[in-house]
Amino acid sequence: MIYTLPYIKHLRAVSRLKLLQTAVTVVLVPPVYFFYVQGDVPFFLVSYTTGIALLAGAMLYTVSHFFRRVVGMMYLDPSQTTLKVSHLTFWGRRHDLYLPVSDVMTIGDTGDSAKETILKLKRYSSPQTLYFSTHYGRVVDQLGFEKVFGNLK
Known part of the structure; x- marks a missing residue:
């Protein structure tokens, strides 16, 4: 995680x-x-x-x-090539997306600043946008997070 x-x-x-x-x-x-x-x-x-x-x-x-666009949890597989993103469905159930790390835009690529309260999770291959917050949420693995989204500073 x-x-x-x-x-x-x-x-x-x-x-x-x-x-x-x-x-x-x-x-x-x-x-x-x-x-x-x-x-x-x-x-x-x-x-x-x-x-x-x-x-x-x-x-x-x-x-x-x-x-449906709020990210609840993100996991990085041991090989650090696949990101598992959990969010809600219309019915309030958990839905998992498996994304290649190379397809996920860094925070800088999305146009966000690391200091913003709500950040975008975007992919290069899809127009779908999900949202997460490092202010209200918690980064559990700093190195893994930076591997996917770039430096937070």
Whole structure:
């Protein structure tokens, strides 16, 4: 292991709670419409419930869009040629990417400064960008980290 983000467990919990919140609000919409048609609830409640369900869906999309790009852990194999990057999926599960070290851009190549709070993990072969933080995360193996991302100073 060369890097870990201790807060990834919190991000995972929030991601799963957003899924639960969205599911609950979507399940509540049909009964509210049914009761409105029956004349038991006012239109205000229908519009309020629909708005909350739409907001929950939009927030789920937004939150998962950012959480899927946060790196939780990075490992370097013993031969120092492959980087294993762990991040979250839409469902809040762990997903591992195996990248050749030669394909990973150094911090200088991404245009970031080592002093920035959030850094980009970019590859030469893909436009996909992941994010990690040496400020909130912890570099476990300094030499291995510098082998992949260059000097932090």
